[in-house]
Amino acid sequence: MARMMRAAAFIEKGRIELVDKPIPDVGPNDALMRITTTTICGTDIHILKGEYPVAPGLTIGHEPVGVIEKLGSAVQGYREGQRVIAGAICPNFNSYAAQDGVPSQDGSYLIPEGKCGAHGYKATAGWRFGNWIDGTQAEYVLVPDAEANLAPIPDGLTDTQVLMCPDIMSTGFKGAENANIRIGDTVVVFAQGPIGLCATAGARLLGATTIIAVDGNNHRLDIARQLGADVALNFREVDVVEEVMKLTGGKGADGSIEALGTQATFAQAMKVLRPGGTLSSLGVYSEDLHIPLEQFASGLGDHTIRTALCPGGKERMRRLMNVIAANRLDLGLMVTHERGLDDIVEAYDLFANQRDGVLKIAIIP
């Protein structure tokens, strides 16, 4: 008889519950990971609210820190008992999409269900945990394509220190990488939630010299300053576009990063840009976006707009953990709360309502 484990499952709109599930079997390319720490993401809240549909009964969560419990027969280069993380996005790196440079957009494993285009491209399908397959808010999670996705944790780093790597840091940094930052640039980062804060930190790490963080919450703006912002603007207090223009003498920013997912911030991210600038978008939008004509120079401004889904894979995770290990950045300060897996329903409530200055909650099974 299968051994059982506890897991947080989506039941129906508005309801996530702890349930018992069998610990999954391990195929030749899989690994079973015992979760030691995981966390709740803004996306999980969308799932809870029924705004993003997943199958009822699915275990949710996609940010795993843990220990290898069991390795598939064909997985090379790891040992059971090793501390590892895996990216929120666990791509099949054998796929056409991955070999073509966009592993996050691969859905090759969905082909039997006929949901993909030729060669298996399907937007965002590289995100599997808590989306297409059981996720990480559980005692155990099955990691597919384990040899590509398991990333050993460097000695000396705690679970809390690496908890942001699988999603928040990888996404935020990708926002900075996509903004085409060069030494001496001015970059504006809209919204200083966990991902925006990481985009701010990433912009710093890449050599921008005027980093302008925008939010409506002064506490978050303080953290932004700690993580590298040179200027912090509270949009409730100043006109952000006007302020950026003042700071740049009317030229505009070289790059802007949208980290919220609203029309308003997207439009502002375009309005602060200089001709030739790059808008790097991280937000998940819920309706057609409008591009403001004037600041878009009617389409003649040599602008770039770039979007991204969180990059995954063991090499990405290795690099991000290097950043932590080298003391370039302390993302532990984002983990403001800690709860047991048994208290996850309450943790969702806390996180969804953004009470108590919460940024991220460590969930300990």
Next chain:
Amino acid sequence: MARMMRAAAFIEKGRIELVDKPIPDVGPNDALMRITTTTICGTDIHILKGEYPVAPGLTIGHEPVGVIEKLGSAVQGYREGQRVIAGAICPNFNSYAAQDGVPSQDGSYLIPEGKCGAHGYKATAGWRFGNWIDGTQAEYVLVPDAEANLAPIPDGLTDTQVLMCPDIMSTGFKGAENANIRIGDTVVVFAQGPIGLCATAGARLLGATTIIAVDGNNHRLDIARQLGADVALNFREVDVVEEVMKLTGGKGADGSIEALGTQATFAQAMKVLRPGGTLSSLGVYSEDLHIPLEQFASGLGDHTIRTALCPGGKERMRRLMNVIAANRLDLGLMVTHERGLDDIVEAYDLFANQRDGVLKIAIIP
């Protein structure tokens, strides 16, 4: 007393007229060019219709082929009597914007009038001929920053052969360059007017292997096939998005190029893209653009949208003329009509109404 010349001037909405003007004086960094051939651009039609404002009395036109009549005292590397072209966009390559990689977005010479941001960035201001200064539909034109902008015509090339280089070819090719084309790619080009045709030809030159040209005019689609399209789709006969999906097995195109400037073609250019694809936009839009949410993958599709204004400068022109000289491409076939400068009012009428299969009209002063 100043010598006089004939020039086509914008008088008021709906009216362009041939007028007499003094032949301009030549400053130290200028060159006076005697026009031997020029042409009319779609943008000139917008000016004629009052849709794009220029100062009454301004000579219009921005596509010069001619001979150096007189060189400024500080201009090195040319001789009077030399056959040359200049780009439609004549940037100041000393500017911050040019040194920063976006010469077309420089407005440094406008600073005294206070129209620029710090360092002189101003969207599209690199376009001077027939916009900020007198243009090329005249017997003579004054070329500013001549050392940066005059490009000698290789021996053996006719005026007609190089007439597309200053604007149409430079713009269309930039559209292809911005589409991030790699060997083996599928690229869809929306609209096969002169610029779209050049984008099609550029995609071919860069190694795309499935080039899909879209237009509503079968004659233009025929020309597209001659210039390199593998597939030609008449949007009046087929559902373009559906057809592209069929041709790519549901995957979508690697790149798309918008060469018309409408919401409809922009949206289609997004809808045909695979996740991770690039939309290269060349159109001049007249209202806020909407980005269709689903095909934009709610902002998570690793998409890139890139816009451009025609690149200028002598090095750009040299490279484009190389393409013609090397027989990679015959753009002479786009020059369907020829008129004297004296007949330019009639030529505008012909071009504006797209009569008689007109693509481009050579105007001979």
Next chain:
Amino acid sequence: MARMMRAAAFIEKGRIELVDKPIPDVGPNDALMRITTTTICGTDIHILKGEYPVAPGLTIGHEPVGVIEKLGSAVQGYREGQRVIAGAICPNFNSYAAQDGVPSQDGSYLIPEGKCGAHGYKATAGWRFGNWIDGTQAEYVLVPDAEANLAPIPDGLTDTQVLMCPDIMSTGFKGAENANIRIGDTVVVFAQGPIGLCATAGARLLGATTIIAVDGNNHRLDIARQLGADVALNFREVDVVEEVMKLTGGKGADGSIEALGTQATFAQAMKVLRPGGTLSSLGVYSEDLHIPLEQFASGLGDHTIRTALCPGGKERMRRLMNVIAANRLDLGLMVTHERGLDDIVEAYDLFANQRDGVLKIAIIP
């Protein structure tokens, strides 16, 4: 009892023989491919001569065209009986090196033998067929990491048409891709053997407009012209560096491609370059290279030197076969001879001695 097959094995320096071997077993991520056509590479001659060491008894050859005989249990997206090719380089795309952009440099599967650096990087170790594992000059070959490496042949293409894709075309095109070619460039390709010819064709496909092919054999120079060279120089008849300088007015070429592997051609490839140019090297050298100081501008010339090992993987193969399918290029003309597998010893002799105008020999098991 294991079924047996015929295979060309390296026995000792100077001796390759047809031997009988068991048809290999198929692990979960493998595929067994029945070879319908393969060929002999210059590298195989180095092996034959004992200049490149492989284990005695190893089946050699690395350019497979065939049919899937049997799929491993975990390989998705293929069916037995499907016509496929695989790259000469069959990387493990789960590896750090592959995720880091250099799949050809992965040796992760060698880790148990301790031959790799951390994370499995080992120069050229991505080349497995006929190097670390049994190769393709046999009735069957076992393809490792099959889901990443098997590339279905498009309908309508013959074995001969795609025979160059696994190695020659992938390598030659990479040479062109590494030369940083932009529209209008001048590129010099040194040596017009099979790989150099593909580099010439690749330079054409990427928009170079003055392609200068160099060789000492006029027949090969003729083929170079057919495949896209604008100028062909026989180094026995002209001073190549002098000639390139003449053709470029003393400026030098924008890019050069070395496709032979000698100090002399490498030095020339540097000497023809303009300041700021790129030397793309494909050759396999047998001694320390010297970089000529003067043309290297003492290290101050903004030069780039880039090397490459043939890229593999199914996406690369798909793109290359697209080029063939789109009629951009006919590489069938390189296949000058055909032999049965039983005659492979004689074929080696023919190829090694470059008799009878041989370029490539199709070997048919």
Next chain:
Amino acid sequence: MARMMRAAAFIEKGRIELVDKPIPDVGPNDALMRITTTTICGTDIHILKGEYPVAPGLTIGHEPVGVIEKLGSAVQGYREGQRVIAGAICPNFNSYAAQDGVPSQDGSYLIPEGKCGAHGYKATAGWRFGNWIDGTQAEYVLVPDAEANLAPIPDGLTDTQVLMCPDIMSTGFKGAENANIRIGDTVVVFAQGPIGLCATAGARLLGATTIIAVDGNNHRLDIARQLGADVALNFREVDVVEEVMKLTGGKGADGSIEALGTQATFAQAMKVLRPGGTLSSLGVYSEDLHIPLEQFASGLGDHTIRTALCPGGKERMRRLMNVIAANRLDLGLMVTHERGLDDIVEAYDLFANQRDGVLKIAIIP
């Protein structure tokens, strides 16, 4: 009668002297700069020793900080009395080479003397001060192409703070930029003289997380640590290649930067690289370089070697001064000594003999 000024001129091998020269006339595109601070470069020592030939009588030096004394009639965007710097390399940004992306390699102004290739490319000719024209170790210097090259000093920055920008910082940072650094990389910087120190600081600014500084001088290694090195290796105490391999588990570094100009450091910079890594070379070599065959993987290692000459231009200078203004870096600590222009002969002696812990000497006219 011309007003006179004091200037340090090269007289003959081994002899630099203070002489009187007329203050130069100002042409339409020039600016006359009154030097307030300049410095001596290693290159000047080569000139002094006769190892790099310049015309006898030429004023040497190429690192100007000062005040605009007089502007040419055609120079826009500045005012007399403004504090400015100019790059050591003062390119003509109108040139083909500059428009083609390599302004430092332009020699367009030398064309009358016939020293350039077509379009004016000539390796390193963008370096004019103290090479082709009178330099900066004087009371005044004439800045050619002034509109492209004069960079206003931000309010609040001292001469000393920006003294490294024209050459040392621009060169060192270019070394880091050319090393293709990504977040999480390991980079080794060979030699921690002023340029190597700036390369170390640049690698830090660009997101490398394991920066290994190499030198034989522990004092310089200490400064390297202050400027961002994670590890400092004294090559007199350890085997550097072995140590880097140990630190990277045998994988090798992602990038290496050569900042000395010897065969030994160049070879080591290759030997520490992983397959696929980039060697960024800044050194000025005095003989043909050898590339070690084994670590070059016989030419099959997907390696890149890139060289550079210091980038110039006002936009580059602006960005570098931004780095100082934003307190990302204090390069003032490199200015270890200060001398009057009258004492420049003694200053040369001090600098050439590297006495007294000298790194850079501020020269105050």
